Amino acid sequence: MIGPLIAISSLAAATALLAHLRRRWVMVTVSGISMTPTLQPGDRLLVRRCRIAELKVGDIVVLEPPRPVHPNGVVVIAPARSRTRWKVKRVAALPGDRIPASAHAATGGRETVPKDSLIVFGDADESHDSRQVGLYPGDRILGVAVHRRAGQPLQP
Structure with missing residues (x-):
């Protein structure tokens, strides 16, 4: 009788640990x-x-792109998709930082990154990033990449 109870208890603990992770x-x-x-x-x-408060310049982040804004200033809410198309980019500037010159035009001429926003760039020249779309919303960050493949550390 004790054996099944231990197995059930172990399974419950493993399930709770997996949910936490x-x-x-x-x-x-x-x-x-x-x-x-x-x-x-x-x-x-x-x-x-x-x-966003846990990030530093140089981190590789996974985040959603900004939502398109209609010319009259209204944010366009696209229909819900079954899968989010996450972007993987490098943090170039955080709230309060000066906006890099290459993103200046896309941010409407702002001088510094506003609260709850960030500037991100891809490492490749072909990247679609803050140089084209401006500020990325800080509330759409999934997280920071810490390892690649089999635990290979990422170097900023």
Whole structure:
């Protein structure tokens, strides 16, 4: 009788641990070339969920792109998709930092990054990032990449 109770207890503990880990960590597969040569399509990233306040310039982050804004200033809400198309980019500037010259035009001439926003660039010249779309919203950050594939540390 004790054997099944131990098995059930162990299974419950393992399930609770897995649920806790999934709230803190996630795996993401790179699908584009915007972060080459640092990351290649097919690379798997271990991502630690975090908020903008936990980031530093040079971190590789996974985040959603800004939502399109209609010319009259209204944010366009696209229909819900079954899968989010996450972007993998490098943090170039955080709230309060000066906006890099290459992103200045796309941010409407702002001088510094506003609260709850960030500037991100891809490592490749072909990257679609803050140089084209401006500020990325800080509330759409999934997390910071901490390892690639089989635990290879990422170097900023």
